[in-house]
Amino acid sequence: MRTIIRCIATYLPEKVVTNDDLSKVLDTSDEWIYTRTGIESRHIAEEDELASDLGIAASKKLLALSDIDPIDIDAVIVSTTTADRRFPSCACRIQGAIGANRAFAFDINAACAGFIYGLAISDSMIRSMNLKNVLLVTAETLTKFVDWTDRSTCVLFGDGAGALLIQSSSDDESSGIISTKLYSDGSEERHDSILSHRGPQNGYRGYTTMAGRSVFRYAIENMSSSMNEILAENNMTLDDIDWIIPHQANRRILESMCKMRNFPTEKFIITTKDHANTSSSSIPLALDEKLREGKIKAGDTLLFTALGAGLVWGAAIVRL
Ligand code: UT7
Secondary structure: OEEEEEEEEEEOOOOEEEHHHHHOOOOOOHHHHHHHHOOOEEEOOOOOOOHHHHHHHHHHHHHHHOOOOHHHOOEEEEEOOOOOOOOOOHHHHHHHHHOOOOOEEEEEOOHHHHHHHHHHHHHHHHHHHOOOEEEEEEEEEHHHHOOOOOHHHHOOEOEEEEEEEEEEEOOOOOOEEEEEEEEEOOOHHHHOOEEEOOOHHHOOOOOEEEOHHHHHHHHHHHHHHHHHHHHHHOOOOHHHOOEEEEOOOOHHHHHHHHHHHOOOHHHEOOOHHHHOEOHHHHHHHHHHHHHHHOOOOOOOEEEEEEEEOOOEEEEEEEEO
């Protein structure tokens, strides 16, 4: 038995905000944002469009694309750092909205690494609980948690959702989740390097802050080491990998990683230009876009890696 990614769908809010739009209301420029990050524009959810709404839209697209009856879904797992409320979970709202009436549902918070954590949890629950179908959703509205007067953070983020049908399968022995690897480091300096301040500790006020330069360095160090470790553990090299899909925070991080660690740039999928940093949705958005373009194909072997607030990070190898 293998755990496979059977189908993927994504959803982006309609509203698109370009760097030029931002430069009209902030002391910034398209030139600064593009050269420092590779971002040109981002999708932004409407005020009344919540993370679970994005997740529901992506899930409904997935149901339309696949032949799955919602009643056959065993679990709904949602990765989000920007849930509508403290409770109930986004997962329960999505489960109800799509009629997955037999499924159990819960949220996870592993920030920008949430997709890789979600993949690992889906894989291990399918194996340990003998599940058939897991709906793994990433639903993020980080633009609701940034200070729109702070040019050093607000230009970096966008909103979006992904929905993946993760399935147990005995059909094709060569495809499936080959390996996942998760890491965390909550020591003070790293813990405080990316923070959403809005919560009981801060009187429910405040926004997202980031020690940009340190996070830039941690991202290169930790994403690179997780890639090298997962490859070594599976007796693989980058020659065995068709595409590397990293978390899409900043094109410059990915280019620096390639330069410093001698990784093959041509295997890196980079979609920061149109999406900005959509936290745990960034890998599903990149994967879905490149599958629809025909760049990534069935049978390809993919290496995912991501790092986010916590710090948390990880890697996964999947054959489609
Ligand atoms: O998903 C979690 C992972 N997060 C990340 O991976 C983000 C990692 N960090 C980064 O991507 C980069 O550190 C940033 C893109 C956030 C910042 O780039 P940087 O090259 O590290 O710039 P900086 O923060 O050192 O700022 C350089 C200058 C400063 O001006 P002074 O002090 O040199 O006069 C900033 O005030 O750029 C200024 N600046 C801006 N200027 C125009 C900061 N933000 C802006 C802006 N427009 N939006």
